[in-house]
Amino acid sequence: MEFSNREIATGILIVLGLTFLLALPETRRTLHKGIIDVLKALVQWKFLLLIALYFLYAIGLVAVAKSQSWWDTSLLSVTILTIVVTGFPLFLNANDYKTGSELVRKVVFEVAGLSALMITYLDLGEFPIWGELILQLVVSFLVIFIAMTPRIPGGKRAAQFFEVLLGVLALGLVISTAVTLFTEPKSFDWLHELKAFALSIWLPIALIPFLYFLAILMQIESSLVRLKMHNDRKNPLRIRLALVIGFRGSLRYAKRFSGHWITDMSAQRTFRGGLALMRRHREAVRTRVTEQRARDRRLVERAGRRGVDEHGLWLDRREFYETRGVLDDIWFTQTAIFQNGRKYVDEPFLFSSFHLKELPKDHGIKIVLAKNAHAWYGWRRTPGGYYFATGGTKDVDARWQYDGSELPTGFPHSAGGWVNSTQNEKAAEWSTQVDRPVPIF
DSSP: OOOOHHHHHHHHHHHHHHHHHHHSHHHHHHHHHHHHHHHHHHOOHHHHHHHHHHHHHHHHHHHHHHHTTSOOGGGHHHHHHIIIIIIHHHHHTGGGOOSHHHHHHHHHHHHHSHHHHHHHHHHTTOOOHHHHHHHHHHHHHHHHHHHHGGGSTTOHHHHHHHHHHHHHHHHHHHHHHHHHHHHOGGGSOHHHHHHHHHHHHHHHHHTHHHHHHHHHHHHHHHHHHHHHHTOSSOOOHHHHHHHHHHTTTOHHHHHTOOTHHHHHHHTOOSHHHHHHHHHHHHHHHHHHHHHHHHHHHHHHHHTTOOSBOTTSOBSOOTTHHHHHHHHHHHHHHHHHHHHHHSOOOOOGGGGOOGGGGGSOSSOOOEEEEOTTSSOEEEEEEOTTSOEEEEEEOSSTTOOEEEEESSOOOSSSOSSTTOEETTTSOOOHHHHOOTTSOOOOO
């Protein structure tokens, strides 16, 4: 087993980082508590059993590959890294997958995406260990700066500067690797590199059946636990069996078994009744999925089209629901701030809305604040060229909203497209429910 200089350097930095954290009293206490909490979570026979099954399954895949001459001991280091670094996080996140297709897309994206190909390419042009240590330290600091500086007032430009530096560094690595490949082609064992690259792809993909089994198993257990919580008496075996059979091995059905379905299932007393309820559940899920797909299809078909439909609503409705959600959250935050300090603000914490995760990283929301901080408005232009805005004045109870094909002019007032929704009926684009995602249940 032979590790590359890059892998050795990564190991050294991890050890040095842990040593540094343990050397500081404050971080030592936090790290110690974190380790204790992790160990407590691990010391559960169910979880330990699943971990053991995961590694046994992965080892079984390697054994099959070896029997077909697809694997040898020269690939041991790559195999360990693939199972631990690539596969194990997928294992830990198995409960987050909503459907089997989502699981497959996630795994394929992780192992065969452009970033994975680029990492494999750059690994061919490794540096001496001291060079790798410097390179990884610089990259780590740049990534930290890029993540942290946008949260600092006026830090957006600094983040862009660090992004440019990281891009230049990446370009330099690409060129350096290309030079190494062309000047020293004989220094590479191309067959070994090809096998290593293939293993980093086929091994995680071969983990998909186990990950799916694990995901469906977690959902079944979660449903059984919730079923027990909704019933004072122990649920008969026939009801639990009807529940498991009713999922038909589908992660989609299992993930969406919630709400009134749990209550209704806990009230069943016969096996046949349980199966009938699960059949209605599957039909309801299929209906919701069809509705959601129709909504998504409309968004795609109308993308780029300007103008309104027969109901007077804008045709290109991409990110309408998400934009209104974020602006609503900002309005509530600003209102609370003004009630306490008699001033509105323009601070980064305004963008802490949970709806923000549904928008692009560069969301484009702008806050406009009056000089005396007694009026404000925030606006965003959607991908289809439509504007939404919300704002406030000294009348803190007034909830001003705006929408239109042009940017709002001036602070909220009773003209120019602004509507005080606390006194007047909401504008159609603010009140419509056509953009609301189809609820699970």
